[in-house]
Amino acid sequence: MPKVLGGSLAAHRDEVRTRVFGALREQLYERGFDAVTLAGVAAAAGVGRSSIYNHFPDRQALLVAFVEHEAARYVTDLEAALAAAPTPTERLAVFARLQLQRLAEFHLPPGQALAQALDPAAYRRIAAHADPISDRLGTIVREGVAAGEMVAADPAVLVAMIAAALGARQIVDVPADELGGTIEAAVRIVLGMVRGT
Incomplete structure (x- = not known):
């Protein structure tokens, strides 16, 4: 019988998922999704192959579960950071950063490549996790326009422009010691764009 990690079945499940998601995160960073296999993730996570298959029947299910986990964690972090920013402009800076x-x-493939790598149902589940984030950006922009902090333009257009700017991998594909400065430069540009300056 396989060893139960953490002392209970619930703790075991959480521990397996934590290890598997950590291993997957590293493999996505190092090799990309195309090179990911369940057996490779299981080995890197230190869990048995049968254990990983009990949790994730295939690599698409693993990726969907991983994205759901990461998105929930990100939304929690985002909401906490936004709560500390008093103005729409400051909230947009926090959001962009x-x-x-x-x-x-x-490190996931861009939308079109990911859509081709996954079946349509799996891709829709992953794409749905962008909705709360886009909704939060929309709220920030509408509040900024209403407060006169952002240009009086169609908020939907501003949201689309900001989202496109913040999705450009070229901004973050820089040496690690340059990343902070590059992110701050991008934040300044986004703020200038929405102020019309």
């Missing part, structure tokens, strides 16, 4: 930091950490 966190988005770019997460983009630097999170």
Whole structure:
């Protein structure tokens, strides 16, 4: 019988997922999704192959579960950071900074490539996790326009422009010692864009 990690079945499940997601995160960073296998993730996580298959029947299910976990963690972090920013402009700066930091950490193929790598149902589940984040950006922009802090433009257009700018991997694909400065430069540019300066 396989060893139960953590002393209970619930703790075992959480421990397996933590180890597996950590191993997957490293493999996505080092090799990309195309090179990920369940057997390779299980070995890197130090869990048995049968254990990983009990939790994730295939690599698409693993990726969907991983994205759901990461998105929930990110939304929690985002809400906490936004709560400390008193104005829409400051909230947009916080949002932009966190988005770019997460983009630097999170190595998945871009949307079109990911859509081709996954079946449509798996891709829809992953894409749905962007909705609360986009909604939060929309709220920040509408509040900024209403407060006169951002240009009086169609908020949907501003949101689309900001999202496109913050999704550009070229911003974060820089040496680690340059990342902080590059992110701050990008934040300044986004703030200038929404102020119309």
